[in-house]
Amino acid sequence: MPAKLIKGKEVGDKVCADISAELKDLYPKTDKVPGLGIIVVGEDPASLSSVRHKEKQSKKLGFYSEVHRLPATASTEDVCAVIQQINENNQIHGLLCQLPLPENLHEKAILKAIDPGKDVGGMHPINAGKLFSGKRGYLPCSAYGLMQVIDFTKQPIYGKTAVMISRSDIVSKSLALLLLRRDASITFCPTLSGDLPEICRTADILVTDAGKPGLVRGDWIKPGAVVIDASVTRSGEKLVGDVVLEEAVKVAGWISTLPAGGDDPLTITMLMKNTLEAFKKRVMM
Numbered sequence: 001m002p003a004k005l006i007k008g009k010e011v012g013d014k015v016c017a018d019i020s021a022e023l024k025d026l027y028p029k030t031d032k033v034p035g036l037g038i039i040v041v042g043e044d045p046a047s048l049s050s051v052r053h054k055e056k057q058s059k060k061l062g063f064y065s066e067v068h069r070l071p072a073t074a075s076t077e078d079v080c081a082v083i084q085q086i087n088e089n090n091q092i093h094g095l096l097c098q099l100p101l102p103e104n105l106h107e108k109a110i111l112k113a114i115d116p117g118k119d120v121g122g123m124h125p126i127n128a129g130k131l132f133s134g135k136r137g138y139l140p141c142s143a144y145g146l147m148q149v150i151d152f153t154k155q156p157i158y159g160k161t162a163v164m165i166s167r168s169d170i171v172s173k174s175l176a177l178l179l180l181r182r183d184a185s186i187t188f189c190p191t192l193s194g195d196l197p198e199i200c201r202t203a204d205i206l207v208t209d210a211g212k213p214g215l216v217r218g219d220w221i222k223p224g225a226v227v228i229d230a231s232v233t234r235s236g237e238k239l240v241g242d243v244v245l246e247e248a249v250k251v252a253g254w255i256s257t258l259p260a261g262g263d264d265p266l267t268i269t270m271l272m273k274n275t276l277e278a279f280k281k282r283v284m285m
């Protein structure tokens with residue numbers, strides 16, 4: 001039986017429906033809506049496109065949103081000054097600084113300047129520490145979204161083996177910590193692991209973010225496994241993932257891939273979910 005393909009939009013639409021239902025219940029009690037502030041520095045086309053998608057989704061859900069656009073010549077101090085203004089703005093409950101930043105900026109200092117209580121991107125060191133220690137905080141949106149995909153399959157996680165072909169902080173490491181909370185066994189593999197195919201065949205949940213097109217072949221996959229290809233790499237005129245999809249669909253039980261060339265709608269939806277949670281913490285206390 002061919003694998004079931006999971007689209008991020010399908011999962012995201014379900015989360016959006018939950019957000020809308022909760023907002024409908026909250027508005028009569030608070031007479032307020034969640035506020036999202038976004039900072040984008042420079043003119044990188046991918047960043048500007050991503051911010052437009054975020055702003056559009058925010059407005060679609062009925063959030064209040066502000067986008068602060070700074071020139072590429074802005075200094076770290078300039079960006080931090082805008083962050084401080086948003087930190088103090090009671091109408092804004094969540095704040096995201098769009099990455100990547102221009103190379104002349106100090107990324108760590110900028111992310112650290114964000115109020116941890118408004119850090120809906122889950123990038124502040126305090127929220128990263130909460131993720132590591134199992135405490136409640138804002139989760140990185142990419143990993144949070146992938147966890148929604150895994151839950152969407154309704155496959156058990158407890159006691160299952162998850163293999164991560166990657167070591168990225170915002171995807172595989174963060175997702176691994178979320179899976180550990182659910183008592184999965186985790187294996188990390190660099191792409192140079194000599195026994196990589198054999199290790200992958202043990203995976204009930206296989207996640208790859210290696211940036212190596214065609215890396216994962218069909219015979220690497222355990223029959224019935226949940227496979228998540230979180231990689232998008234340009235190969236000639238095409239954008240491709242790590243998994244050879246036409247082979248994988250014959251073996252896996254479930255497969256999810258990121259949309260080629262577009263912003264991942266599920267990641268953006270989880271940003272909205274985090275913003276709703278920030279709103280509830282500020283307004284419902």
